[in-house]
Amino acid sequence: MKEAIINQSKSLPPRTFFLSLIILSLFLLLFLSLQSHKSLEKPTSDNNDDLKIRPGYTSYDSYIHHQLQKTTNPKLRKIWTSRDWDRKIRVFTHFFNRLKREKLLSNSSKALCVGARVGQEVEALKRVGVNDSVGLDLVPYPPNVIKGDFHFQPFDDRTFDFEFSNVFDHALYPDKFVGEIQRTLKPGGICVLHVAVSRRSDKYSANDLYSIGPLKKLFNGSELVRSRKVDGFGLDTEVVFRKRNG
Incomplete structure (x- = not known):
């Protein structure tokens, strides 16, 4: 058999033989490239059963496209800016006033709301006196929300005193989501997350959280203040972290 293969290869014209080798090499390089790209794009949950990444995203672009389907939905945006507007501001105002009483937020705080949609939480912060507040989302909603990806915040290190988010479940890369919050918080700064624990969120969520344990591990540069x-x-569940000094 071996001699037959050798004899067959010898019977091929040199040009055809070398062309076949080139094509085979190109296919091999393409395969290795795709495998490398796949491993770079694959999110991980740090082998923690209490934080699971939902499958189904073939690339980061497909993840962004899926998130934009919710953010740009005209029916939802109309609800967010009309029927839900005052109701959500009242609820956020209640949360932020409590944080002020606990000395975790003050009028002098420079604040960021991560994944703010149309900015009800930003408006609530301003109504309780935290005027230096801004929101970040894939789709801007001036004047309260600017365009940006929470996996890659467009801000310098140590910019904010306070960061709030209720979209942790939408993070495809929870480590990057938390890493950017810790990077842009000042030492001693406060992060407040509202999360769903042991409760499946909507179809746009990218991860499911089953305890606050993974959050404590991800916030490796911060201390847990409390949860309730x-x-x-x-x-x-509301979870509060304070970034360590230094």
């Missing part, structure tokens, strides 16, 4: 049960638009 809340009723925040389908989210049931």
Whole structure:
């Protein structure tokens, strides 16, 4: 058999033989490239059963496209800016006033709301006196929300005193989501997350959280201040972290 293969290869014209080698090499390089790209794009949950990444995204672009389907939905945006507007501002105002009483937020705080949609939480911060506040989302909503990806915040290190988010479940890369918050918080700065624990969120969520343990591990440059049960638009737990000094 071996001699037959050798004899067959010898019977091929040199030009055809070398062309076949080139084509085979190109296919091999393409395969290795795709495998490398796949491994770079694959999100991980740090082998923690209490934080699971949902499957189904073939690339980061497909993830962004899926998130934009919700953010740009005209029916949802109309609801967010009309029927839900005042109701959500009242609820966020209640949360932020409590944080002010606990000395975790003040009028002098420079604040960021991560994944703010149309900015009800930003408006609530301003109404309780935290005027230097801004929101970040894939789609801007001036004047309260600017365009940006929470996996790659467009801000310098140590910019904010306070960051709030209720979209942790939408993070495809929870480590990058948390890493950017810790990077842009000042030492001693406060991060407040509203999350759903052991409760499956909507179809646009990219991860499912089953305890606050993974959050404590991800916030490796911060200390847990407290956690408590809340009723925040389908989210049931408020978790507060303080970035360590130094």
